[in-house]
Amino acid sequence: MNKITSIQNELIKEVLALHSKKGREEHGKYMIEGMKLFEEAISSGEIIESVFVSETFPQKNLLEENSSAELKKYIKNLNIYEVSAKIMKNISDTETPQGLAAVIKKKDYDISNIINSDRLLILDRIQDPGNLGTIIRAADAFGISGIVALKGTVDAYNMKVVRSTMGSLFHLPVVYTDEADVLFKKLVDSSFDILVTHLDGKEYINQTKLGDKCAIVIGNEANGVCEDIIKFATKLVKIPMKGKAESLNAAMAATVVMYQMMIRG
């Protein structure tokens, strides 16, 4: 295993650049942390550019300790670097680094990757990284085939988002687009039902009829779905509620709607 001892090393500089959205876009890569996400990345077929393990990482000798022959072979071909605990602390986005970080190649998805799906989720300016991560995880669990993030949505490759997806980011395409008009026109042309969740919704999500192809739009945490997008809705829907709470947070609302879409088929 190669050792990196200086924070000035070019590879380390690159990893640090991936902490920002600008850096991730320039390099076309992002960073993950921890053994669990790393294994999930491997099993999902992600392209792993490089791996950094702390000299104090208990599972440092990945090659030896991993039992699966397939994984061993795979890991043998990876660029693995040992770094000092200090460098790992610099690389890491968390207070207590997990001792392993890896650089993954970003996938370049566009609308053509998701337009033939039957269950889409469209996000209008979801800003909280934890919410986005949760939503991606729920989308994966409830059979959504693709996500489109409109302008103003936080970057899905943000390290906090990646962490809270628990690997679901590897399982379905997340497409970023600034051209909402183009997207919705394509959805209409492809016979998508476009459901917008709205407090003034006319139908309850558990009673509305779902088309063969459905896109559900979830809006910004504070302001909901913007008017320019509501105009594309084929249906305004709402979540049934029984108590005194006025609303749900964006991640919960998305979770409930996706769950409901799944159980109704």
Added chain:
Amino acid sequence: MNKITSIQNELIKEVLALHSKKGREEHGKYMIEGMKLFEEAISSGEIIESVFVSETFPQKNLLEENSSAELKKYIKNLNIYEVSAKIMKNISDTETPQGLAAVIKKKDYDISNIINSDRLLILDRIQDPGNLGTIIRAADAFGISGIVALKGTVDAYNMKVVRSTMGSLFHLPVVYTDEADVLFKKLVDSSFDILVTHLDGKEYINQTKLGDKCAIVIGNEANGVCEDIIKFATKLVKIPMKGKAESLNAAMAATVVMYQMMIRG
């Protein structure tokens, strides 16, 4: 309006003490921040011990600016204090204080307050404040009549929890108990169905038959429901999932189960 100019003022010392669980327990009070939560506390009939407004708070003259005669009368009887921006920053739990903080009397709920309900939520060691707040908000939205928090669950009066409940904390009783055995014995005696969510669940939550009285148990974020509690389950249930995600986070799982219980009646 009385002015407080010193951080050594006894009332300010008390507010600061409410930042810790120990302080909240000693005083039997907790703190809320922001006009929205404050109004929600009033309309929910909470007992407001004192109110602190920053000298720079735009809605400082609550009495004059609020239109409802009833609210005016109510506010007239409150102990409102003007404090400097510096004191407000000290009192506040957030980076950007909202300019209003209020001290509310804690309600002392016990199991007798919830045992006659028909839909209960039981939390086994939910540790993340954001998760607990989200769960309380969803419980309110989906018609849960009471929550029991078992030993190891974060304090619902923690300021981050209070914030993320968005006022739902005022709407339903949250009972803390260390005596899980006593609780479950009472639930069994009161003919409750006790549903435990579990990855090895035998029935899907959307297919299981729900009794007239139902308690659903949600477990710790990392470890799920502990074995000592699983033994009380009348049913192990699971959430249907379609994708590659292994699980949902605790708040999402709770949200989906409560939603499902509500729509099935």
